Amino acid sequence: MPDTAPALVWLRNDLRLEDNPALRAAADSDRPAACLYVLDDVTPGDWAMGGAQRWWLHKSLEALAAELDRIGSALILRRGDSRGVVPSVAQEVGADLVTWNRRYIGWQKEVDDDVAHALQEQEIEVRTFRGTVLFEPGEIRTGSGNIYKVFGPYWRKLREREVPEKLAKVQKLDAPAKLPSSDHLGDWNLLPTQPNWAGAFEETWEPGERGGRARWLSWLKSNATSYDEDRNFPGRDASSRQSPHLHFGETSPVVAWHDLRERIEDGDVPEDQGESWLSELAWREFHHQLLCAHPEMFDKPLDAKFERFEWDTDDDAYRAWTKGQTGYPIVDAGMRQLWQTGWMHNRVRMITGSFFVKDLLLDWRRGMAWFWDCLVDADPANNTAQWQWIAGCGADASPFFRVFNPVGQGERFDPEGAYVKRWCPELKDLPKKHVHAPWDALADVLKKAGVVLGKDYPEPIVEHAARRDEALARYKAIKT
Numbered sequence: 001m002p003d004t005a006p007a008l009v010w011l012r013n014d015l016r017l018e019d020n021p022a023l024r025a026a027a028d029s030d031r032p033a034a035c036l037y038v039l040d041d042v043t044p045g046d047w048a049m050g051g052a053q054r055w056w057l058h059k060s061l062e063a064l065a066a067e068l069d070r071i072g073s074a075l076i077l078r079r080g081d082s083r084g085v086v087p088s089v090a091q092e093v094g095a096d097l098v099t100w101n102r103r104y105i106g107w108q109k110e111v112d113d114d115v116a117h118a119l120q121e122q123e124i125e126v127r128t129f130r131g132t133v134l135f136e137p138g139e140i141r142t143g144s145g146n147i148y149k150v151f152g153p154y155w156r157k158l159r160e161r162e163v164p165e166k167l168a169k170v171q172k173l174d175a176p177a178k179l180p181s182s183d184h185l186g187d188w189n190l191l192p193t194q195p196n197w198a199g200a201f202e203e204t205w206e207p208g209e210r211g212g213r214a215r216w217l218s219w220l221k222s223n224a225t226s227y228d229e230d231r232n233f234p235g236r237d238a239s240s241r242q243s244p245h246l247h248f249g250e251t252s253p254v255v256a257w258h259d260l261r262e263r264i265e266d267g268d269v270p271e272d273q274g275e276s277w278l279s280e281l282a283w284r285e286f287h288h289q290l291l292c293a294h295p296e297m298f299d300k301p302l303d304a305k306f307e308r309f310e311w312d313t314d315d316d317a318y319r320a321w322t323k324g325q326t327g328y329p330i331v332d333a334g335m336r337q338l339w340q341t342g343w344m345h346n347r348v349r350m351i352t353g354s355f356f357v358k359d360l361l362l363d364w365r366r367g368m369a370w371f372w373d374c375l376v377d378a379d380p381a382n383n384t385a386q387w388q389w390i391a392g393c394g395a396d397a398s399p400f401f402r403v404f405n406p407v408g409q410g411e412r413f414d415p416e417g418a419y420v421k422r423w424c425p426e427l428k429d430l431p432k433k434h435v436h437a438p439w440d441a442l443a444d445v446l447k448k449a450g451v452v453l454g455k456d457y458p459e460p461i462v463e464h465a466a467r468r469d470e471a472l473a474r475y476k477a478i479k480t
Contacts, residue, residue, distance in 0.1 A: 005096035006176040007033040010086055010115075014101045014131050014249035015064045016209040017071070018169035021129035022099040029097060032176045035068055035075050036089050037061060039188055042081040043111045047298065047380060050373035052342040055198045056207050058190035060248050063208025065185075073173035077183040082111055087118040092180035098124055101131025101249075104288055105380055106295035134163050134253050134285055137292035147293045148286065149395040155282050166254045200340045205244070205376065212245030220259065224269045228276035234334075234345035235418030240277065241343070243377035246284065253281055287385035290395050297384050299365060301393030308478045311363040320461050321356055322370055324424070327460035329436055330410035331355045333423035340423075342376035347413055353390035354404035358471040359462050364391035392475075400475045403468045410436035426456045 007026040014020055015037075026033040039057075041048040049057065065075040076093075078085045090098050098119055103112060116126045130136050140157050141147060148154035192198050206214065219240040223230065230238035245251035257278065264274040291297055301307060320326050324335035334348035344352070349371075356367040368387040372378045388394025392402075414420055417435035421428040427435055429449040434441035439453060439460060446453065453459050 005031065006093055007031040007097040007099060008086075008090050008093050008095040009033060009035045010098060010100040011035050011037050011064075011075075012100070012103060012249075013247065015060050016250050016252060017067055017171075018209065019131075019166040019252035019255050020101070020170065020249075021131045021167060022101045022127075023170050023173070024167045025099045025127055025129065026097070027170045027173050031097065032174045033073060034093055034176055034179060035064075035073060036086065037064075037075060037077055038082045038085045039077070039079040039183075040082045040085070040111075041079075043083070043107060045107065047107075047372070050375070050378055051192065052198070052201075052374050052376045053378055054190040055192065055201055055342070056205070056244055056248060056376045058185060058188070059205075059207035060250060061185055063210065067209065068173070071171060071173050072175060074175045074179055075182070076180060077185060077188075079183055079188060083114045083118065086115045087122060087124075089180060090119060090124055091122065093176055094178075096124055097127065099127045099129070102128050102136070103132070104137050104292040106292075130164075132249055132253070133288055134158070134257060134281070135161065137289035140285075140289070147289050149290070151283065151286050151396045154286050154289075155279055158282050158285065163257050164254055166252065166258055197339075198342070201342055201376070204341045204343070207244070207248070207250070209250045212242065212250040215241055215245070216251060216256065216259070220263060220269070224260070224263065224277065225273055227273045229273070231276065232347045232413050234348050235414050235416060235422075239345060243379070243382075244343070247377045247379045247382075253284070257281065284379070284382060287379075287381040290385055291381040297388060297394070298380075301364075301391070302388060302395055303393040303397070305478045306391070306393035310361075310474050310477070312361040314360065314362065317360045317461055318362060318366065320458070321352075321360060321362075321367075325458050326355065326462075327439075327458040328355065328406040328410075328464075329417075329420040329424055329427060329438065329457075330414060331406050333414075333420045336423040338371075338374050342374060344375070345419075347409075348419075349386065350390060350398075351404050351406060351409045353387060354398075355406055357391045358400070358403045359406070359464060359467045361467065361471060361474070364388065364393070401472055403471060405464060405468075407437045407464070424457070426451060 007029055009023050009026045017023065068075050076089060078089060103109065119126050138147065140154060223238045227238055230236045242251050242256065246253060260269065260274050260278060263269040264271050294302060321335060324332035326332055331352050334344050334352045338344040353367060356362050357364050364387045368383060371383055385394055389397045392398055392400030410420065417432045420435050427438060430438060430451060431445065434445060438451060438457060451457055
C-alpha cells in the first residue's frame with residue numbers, strides 16, 4: 001500500500017482525545033485517520049451493555065463525533081460482531097494500520113486476538129496499547145510472581161511504581177479522502193422512549209470527555225480537600241462522580257492520577273485526602289487484574305464453598321428491593337437514587353448489597369445483574385468484584401458474618417437524614433431520630449409527619465435481626 005494509506009482507530013472504552021495512546025499513534029503516523037466504534041451485542045453474551053450504559057453511550061458518542069469533526073476526522077459507527085466488522089471496515093477505508101487500546105477480560109481478549117489475526121492475514125499492521133488502566137493486569141505481582149488477592153499489599157506495591165506520563169491531547173487528525181458508510185446513531189435506539197425512564201439522567205450527567213473534565217476540575221477545587229473525611233456520607237455528596245467517565249474512557253486514569261498528585265504536591269489538596277481518592281482508583285486496577293486472572297468470577301464465587309450456599313428465590317422481596325420499597329429507608333433511598341440517576345453512592349452500594357444478600361438471602365448474582373442494567377458506570381470488573389466482596393465470596397472480601405444493620409448504617413452515615421429525605425420524600429417531615437426506623441416512631445409523630453406506614457411508606461419486608469441469624473446459620477452450614 002502507498003504511504004498515504006489511512007489508519008483506522010478502533011475505539012471501545014476509550015472515548016477521548018487526551019491521553020489516548022491508540023489515537024495518538026494514528027496521529028503521529030502522518031496518515032489520514034478515521035475512528036470506528038462498533039456496537040457489539042454479540043461477543044459479550046450475557047454482559048452486553050445494560051439500559052443505563054446504552055443511554056450514556058449515545059450521549060458520549062454524540063460528544064466524541066463532534067470533537068473528531070472539530071479536529072478534522074470522523075467517527076464511523078457500525079453494529080455487529082466485531083470480529084467481522086473491524087476487518088471489513090479496515091478494507092473499506094483502505095487502511096494499512098489499525099490501532100486500539102487493549103482490553104483484559106477473557107472474551108474481550110479472544111475477540112481482539114481474532115480481529116488482529118484477521119487483519120494480519122489482510123497484511124494490515126496492528127498496533128495495540130495500554131490505554132484504560134494505570135498498569136496492565138499482571139504487571140504488579142507478589143514476590144512469588146502471583147497476582148495479589150488482598151488489596152492492601154497491592155496498593156503499597158503500586159505506590160512504589162512510577163505511573164506512566166500522560167500523552168498530549170490530539171489536536172489535529174485528517175480524515176481519509178473517502179469514508180465508508182456509517183450507521184446513524186439514532187437508529188441504534190440506545191435512548192429509552194416508551195417510557196423515557198432516563199429523564200433525570202439529563203439533569204445529573206454530562207457524558208463525554210468535556211463533561212467529565214469539567215466535573216473533575218470542579219471536584220478538585222472543592223470536595224477533594226476533604227474527600228477522606230466526607231466520602232462515606234452520602235448526604236454530603238463528596239464523590240468525584242468520575243466512575244462512568246472512567247468506565248467509558250472519557251477520563252483517563254493516568255490524567256486523573258497526575259492531576260491529583262500535582263495538587264497534592266502544590267499543597268492545594270491535603271495528602272491524606274488526595275491519597276484516599278487515589279486508593280479508590282487503585283481498587284479499580286485491583287479489580288481488573290482479578291477479573292483478568294479469574295474470568296469465571298462473572299458467575300462463580302472465588303470462594304468455592306459459596307456454591308453450596310442456600311439462596312432464597314423470593315420474587316416479591318426482589319421486586320421490593322429493586323423499587324426501593326423494602327421499608328428500610330437507607331436501602332430504599334439508594335435504590336431510588338440508582339433508578340432515577342443511574343448511579344449510587346459507594347457506601348450505599350455496600351448497604352443495599354448487604355441487605356440483598358444477607359437480609360433477603362438472595363443470590364448475589366441476581367443483584368449484580370440488576371446493578372449491571374441500572375448503573376451508568378457498570379464496569380465488568382468493578383461490578384463483579386464489588387458484589388463478590390459484599391457477598392463475602394470474593395478476593396479480600398468483607399467476611400460474610402459482617403452483616404450491615406441498615407438502621408445503624410443509616411444513623412452512622414446519614415445522621416441528619418438528608419440523603420434519605422432527598423430520595424424518600426415521603427419521610428421528609430420525620431424527625432431525624434426516626435427517619436432511619438420510622439416504625440419506632442410514636443403514632444402522633446408519624447401523624448404529624450404525614451406518614452401512614454403501609455400506605456405512604458412500606459412496613460419493613462423482613463425483620464433484620466431474625467434474617468441476620470438465618471444468614472449466619474446458612475453460612476455456618478457451608479463452612480464444614
